[in-house]
Amino acid sequence: MDGHDTCGHHGHGPAAHGPARTAELVARAERLAQDLGLQFTALRRRTLEVVAEEGRPLGAYDIAERLSAPGKRVAAVSVYRALDFLTEHGLVHRIASRNAFVPCEHGHGAGESAVFLICRSCGSVDETISAEIERSLDRTLAQAGFKPASRIVEIEGECGTCQGRQEAG
Ligand SMILES: [Zn+2]
Numbered sequence: 001m002d003g004h005d006t007c008g009h010h011g012h013g014p015a016a017h018g019p020a021r022t023a024e025l026v027a028r029a030e031r032l033a034q035d036l037g038l039q040f041t042a043l044r045r046r047t048l049e050v051v052a053e054e055g056r057p058l059g060a061y062d063i064a065e066r067l068s069a070p071g072k073r074v075a076a077v078s079v080y081r082a083l084d085f086l087t088e089h090g091l092v093h094r095i096a097s098r099n100a101f102v103p104c105e106h107g108h109g110a111g112e113s114a115v116f117l118i119c120r121s122c123g124s125v126d127e128t129i130s131a132e133i134e135r136s137l138d139r140t141l142a143q144a145g146f147k148p149a150s151r152i153v154e155i156e157g158e159c160g161t162c163q164g165r166q167e168a169g
């Protein structure tokens with residue numbers, strides 16, 4: 001049993017950010033930690049909140065800086081540990097090409113893939129799920145006899161908004 005009943009496959013529109021999105025992610029994390037009998041520590045929660053509120057990829061050092069208060073520094077290594085927990089449970093994703101973290105835009109099941117569209121101009125990241133990519137990735141992995149640790153596809157380029165901006169300017 002690996003909790004497949006918990007994956008919400010809602011359709012997704014444009015990436016939503018902000019307080020509602022953050023509250024939803026935190027609630028998801030709380031449920032998940034409870035189900036697994038794990039601790040959703042204050043640092044894990046704060047890290048998730050910072051990533052969710054940012055709306056663009058954030059590195060661990062930036063997160064640590066935001067969590068630090070005068071006289072109370074949070075070490076990047078602690079943030080990395082919190083991020084390990086959050087990525088492991090699909091609450092945030094690591095964008096390898098940026099070494100940065102984004103909140104998960106959907107609830108996916110374990111082993112599901114995500115496709116990230118990363119804009120070089122404005123730095124926005126759009127997460128999407130494709131059943132077609134999922135299927136062909138399954139086939140490719142099976143043919144190669146390869147066991148994936150993560151299934152994340154990153155595509156760099158220019159988002160629709162930035163393309164429009166260039167034409168207008
Ligand atoms: Zn995701």
Ligand SMILES: [Zn+2]
Pocket residue numbers: 119120121122123124158159160161162163
């Ligand atoms: Zn852009």
